[in-house]
Amino acid sequence: MPLHIETPLIASSPLSRKGLDVLLKLEALQPPGSFKIRGIGHACERHAQAGKRRFVSSSGGNAGLAVAYAGRRLGLPVTVVVPETTSARARALIEAEGAELRVHGAAWHEANALALSLVDEATAFLHPFDDLLLWEGHASLIDEAIGQGARFDAVVLSVGGGGLLAGVVEGLKRNGLSTPVFAVETHGAASLARSVEAGHRVELSEIATVATSLAARQVCEQAFEMTKRHDIRPVLVSDRAALAACERFLEDHRILVEPACGAALAVLDEGAADLSGLRSVLVVVCGGAVATIDTIRAAQAALANAA
Numbered sequence: 001m002p003l004h005i006e007t008p009l010i011a012s013s014p015l016s017r018k019g020l021d022v023l024l025k026l027e028a029l030q031p032p033g034s035f036k037i038r039g040i041g042h043a044c045e046r047h048a049q050a051g052k053r054r055f056v057s058s059s060g061g062n063a064g065l066a067v068a069y070a071g072r073r074l075g076l077p078v079t080v081v082v083p084e085t086t087s088a089r090a091r092a093l094i095e096a097e098g099a100e101l102r103v104h105g106a107a108w109h110e111a112n113a114l115a116l117s118l119v120d121e122a123t124a125f126l127h128p129f130d131d132l133l134l135w136e137g138h139a140s141l142i143d144e145a146i147g148q149g150a151r152f153d154a155v156v157l158s159v160g161g162g163g164l165l166a167g168v169v170e171g172l173k174r175n176g177l178s179t180p181v182f183a184v185e186t187h188g189a190a191s192l193a194r195s196v197e198a199g200h201r202v203e204l205s206e207i208a209t210v211a212t213s214l215a216a217r218q219v220c221e222q223a224f225e226m227t228k229r230h231d232i233r234p235v236l237v238s239d240r241a242a243l244a245a246c247e248r249f250l251e252d253h254r255i256l257v258e259p260a261c262g263a264a265l266a267v268l269d270e271g272a273a274d275l276s277g278l279r280s281v282l283v284v285v286c287g288g289a290v291a292t293i294d295t296i297r298a299a300q301a302a303l304a305n306a307a
């Protein structure tokens, strides 16, 4: 039994326009709040079958939350090591799933180092985006959408470390599709767009975005390699557009998503990307549990003040 649920596929009237049908895959409705449980649930199940008795993660975001959820469902203990910068809300969500939360270090690499040091023979470490089992699990999103009758000329999704992108492209491939993918990042976290531009994998020297779930300095090799073999179109949107898309999505569909997901939704804004010639798009509403309406509005106010 997979740990993720089959999510609704809906045609969005508010987001569709003349000549463009917008289909939404509502991953925001996964119990731990995002698509991450598809890949992480799949990986955790495999590790448990292989005899692992404990899971470790160093993600203070939706990946850590998905590991905590998977461990609880499988009856195995989970330790999530996060840096001091992790928000009170993220900490509370992880603890609410029954995981052991350890706070260590001023920055993520320190927390990650401690997490790695906890790994032993009986423990599986779950990477948030760079893992074959993760991509295999994320690919189920496309199998499922097609099984639900989705027909689309392009996929729109957001990119952090590129795990979702790698999984979705794998899903398209195993369904015999070469459908183009719009791979969306915010300007301050453009690790894929910069790499495609440079022709090699670039490591960003800094990350500056409200879309914290997209904050990977470097995309995984797998995602970058796929840009050479699949029609992947990097798109950059502003923090402001991502936040506005969250606000609008709440109004239109009564679902709150993180700015990381708002970034993908913002591609539907007039002029954000060249969608000409497309009759229908499938948008992966990746979700995210870490933002609240208050943090989204505070970020909008901060941007308005800075302008």
Ligand SMILES: *Cc1c(COP(=O)(O)O)cnc(C)c1O
Pocket (backbone or CB within 6 Å): 034, 036, 061, 062, 063, 128, 129, 158, 159, 160, 161, 162, 163, 164, 165, 213, 214, 216, 258, 260, 261, 286, 287, 288, 289
């Ligand atoms: C993890 C995450 C992303 C980015 O996924 P990657 O696999 O890192 O590219 C986007 N949105 C949300 C809500 C996430 O949790």
